[in-house]
Amino acid sequence: MEERESLKKIVSHSKEYGFVIPSSEIYEGLNAVYDYAHNGVLLKNNIRDYWWKSMVQINQNIIGVDSAIFMHPKTWIASGHVEAFNDPLIDNKDSKKRYRADVLLENYIEKQKNKIDKEVLKAKKRYGDKFDENEFINTNQRVQELNTRIKSTNKRMVDGFKKNNLKEIENLINELEIKCPVSGTSNWTEVRQFNLMFKTNLGASSDSNMELFLRPETAQGIFLNYLTLQKTSRMKIPFGIAQTGKAFRNEIVARQFIFRMREFEQMEMQFFIKPGTQEQWYKEWKDKRMKWHLSLGFEEKKYRFHDHEKLSHYADAASDIEFNFPFGFKELEGIHSRTDFDLKSHEKLSGKKIQYFDTDKNESYTPYVIETSIGLDRMFLSVLSNAYFNETLEDGSSRVVLKIPKQIAPIKLAVLPLLKKDGLLEIAKELINEFSSEVNLSYDEKDAIGRRYRRQDAIGTPYCVTIDHQTLEDNTFTLRDRDSMEQKRINNKDLKNIIEKELTLNSLLNNLK
Numbered sequence: 001m002e003e004r005e006s007l008k009k010i011v012s013h014s015k016e017y018g019f020v021i022p023s024s025e026i027y028e029g030l031n032a033v034y035d036y037a038h039n040g041v042l043l044k045n046n047i048r049d050y051w052w053k054s055m056v057q058i059n060q061n062i063i064g065v066d067s068a069i070f071m072h073p074k075t076w077i078a079s080g081h082v083e084a085f086n087d088p089l090i091d092n093k094d095s096k097k098r099y100r101a102d103v104l105l106e107n108y109i110e111k112q113k114n115k116i117d118k119e120v121l122k123a124k125k126r127y128g129d130k131f132d133e134n135e136f137i138n139t140n141q142r143v144q145e146l147n148t149r150i151k152s153t154n155k156r157m158v159d160g161f162k163k164n165n166l167k168e169i170e171n172l173i174n175e176l177e178i179k180c181p182v183s184g185t186s187n188w189t190e191v192r193q194f195n196l197m198f199k200t201n202l203g204a205s206s207d208s209n210m211e212l213f214l215r216p217e218t219a220q221g222i223f224l225n226y227l228t229l230q231k232t233s234r235m236k237i238p239f240g241i242a243q244t245g246k247a248f249r250n251e252i253v254a255r256q257f258i259f260r261m262r263e264f265e266q267m268e269m270q271f272f273i274k275p276g277t278q279e280q281w282y283k284e285w286k287d288k289r290m291k292w293h294l295s296l297g298f299e300e301k302k303y304r305f306h307d308h309e310k311l312s313h314y315a316d317a318a319s320d321i322e323f324n325f326p327f328g329f330k331e332l333e334g335i336h337s338r339t340d341f342d343l344k345s346h347e348k349l350s351g352k353k354i355q356y357f358d359t360d361k362n363e364s365y366t367p368y369v370i371e372t373s374i375g376l377d378r379m380f381l382s383v384l385s386n387a388y389f390n391e392t393l394e395d396g397s398s399r400v401v402l403k404i405p406k407q408i409a410p411i412k413l414a415v416l417p418l419l420k421k422d423g424l425l426e427i428a429k430e431l432i433n434e435f436s437s438e439v440n441l442s443y444d445e446k447d448a449i450g451r452r453y454r455r456q457d458a459i460g461t462p463y464c465v466t467i468d469h470q471t472l473e474d475n476t477f478t479l480r481d482r483d484s485m486e487q488k489r490i491n492n493k494d495l496k497n498i499i500e501k502e503l504t505l506n507s508l509l510n511n512l513k
């Protein structure tokens with residue numbers, strides 16, 4: 001309940017302060033489609049920029065591409081999406097609500113894991129310092145029962161999906177007596193496969209008409225172009241290609257705000273390697289991506305790896321970086337060892353040779369691929385949920401503050417003239433003129449200064465600069481810190497320094513090197 005409350009607060013805060021708004025709202029909105037308002041666009045651009053620079057700018061062997069959303073329909077036959085990009089759906093006959101069968105089972109397993117955690121916590125309290133957690137887990141009867149239940153459920157689920165045995169998945173849901181959270185009953189339909197790709201048509205006349213799919217991932221635009229990009233950029237293996245852009249999926253269950261949308265943005269990087277080296281590169285990219293997340297300075301315990309047992313049709317290993325969203329740990333990013341599946345399939349279907357030629361060894365081969373794939377909107381939600389605080393202050397009042405990492409905050413500085421007279425406005429405008437080409441600034445002259453600070457806290461502005469009468473005398477102004485709320489006097493030169501050192505992406509990027 002508390003978790004749902006906190007997501008609700010983030011959703012309404014996002015709307016009230018111009019981050020994320022429902023799409024087509026005057027027509028009652030469109031399910032799972034959202035628009036980004038001014039502060040949202042700025043934050044999203046900054047996150048994308050940080051990702052892009054951490055891939056393409058600081059790595060000399062990663063290049064970029066921006067491929068079209070429309071692609072030849074054969075792309076999706078070769079990639080396996082026409083055949084296998086399905087989600088298993090199941091309906092509850094009483095509530096008429098639709099669910100993903102795999103998600104129902106994964107939630108069930110998660111619940112059993114939570115029960116184990118509770119048992120451990122209880123025993124810890126009971127035994128105090130003498131408590132040996134490993135021994136307890138290995139010997140306690142209840143924990144062993146729960147572990148056996150988790151293992152057998154997982155095995156039956158993985159086998160069922162591997163063999164596309166949907167009857168077995170249905171039986172499992174029924175045997176475990178999994179209930180619909182809305183109706184509370186286990187009155188389920190059978191499990192069916194549902195393809196997630198959106199269809200559209202290219203061309204106006206019926207005979208030249210071609211049925212297309214809106215791309216469900218940006219990766220295929222990289223695969224189709226990889227050889228041309230490699231040659232034109234004179235890359236040698238190992239090298240990567242990065243792309244950010246829209247992807248579309250007709251999700252069965254699209255709830256939880258911008259976590260699961262039908263139109264969303266991905267940031268993907270495909271790293272092309274020599275076959276046989278995939279284990280080493282897979283590990284390296286897992287480490288690098290976790291480091292990227294932790295570089296933003298949020299609590300380490302909010303992130304964890306989840307190694308997959310149920311692998312997609314193209315992968316020989318896969319892991320998710322999960323984030324503790326207000327509704328629990330869920331996938332934020334996927335790291336996949338995609339083998340040579342995609343390149344080989346495109347080669348076969350197109351009849352074109354797309355092998356890499358190794359000039360040192362004088363031989364051709366099809367590279368293997370490690371992929372890192374993150375949803376920009378999910379990343380945005382993770383930043384917002386990490387940053388949102390409702391604080392009670394010493395004087396008993398409260399404030400909502402977004403402690404967004406300073407380098408990616410939508411507005412970096414707010415310039416606030418204390419009064420509208422005595423030339424303070426002119427100084428404020430001059431200051432904006434001086435710094436607006438370096439960072440996003442905002443200007444606010446309305447209301448008492450305390451209220452103006454609160455407004456900036458609510459959108460996560462790291463610093464406010466207040467112009468007052470002392471500015472007229474000695475050219476200094478007050479710098480107020482969002483997190484500590486401390487204030488100090490500084491001059492133009494100090495401000496320039498703060499911008500360079502704290503408010504640009506440089507410090508974040510330097511830490512990744």
Ligand code: ATP
Pocket residue numbers: 249251258259260261262264265266331332333334373374375376377378379
């Ligand atoms: P899920 O299991 O949550 O459906 P997935 O395993 O299908 O995700 P991938 O195909 O690995 O996801 O896509 C890579 C990334 O794209 C995900 O880690 C996620 O951040 C993002 N993503 C996928 N689907 C959506 C969506 N419907 N809305 C927003 N972001 C998404």
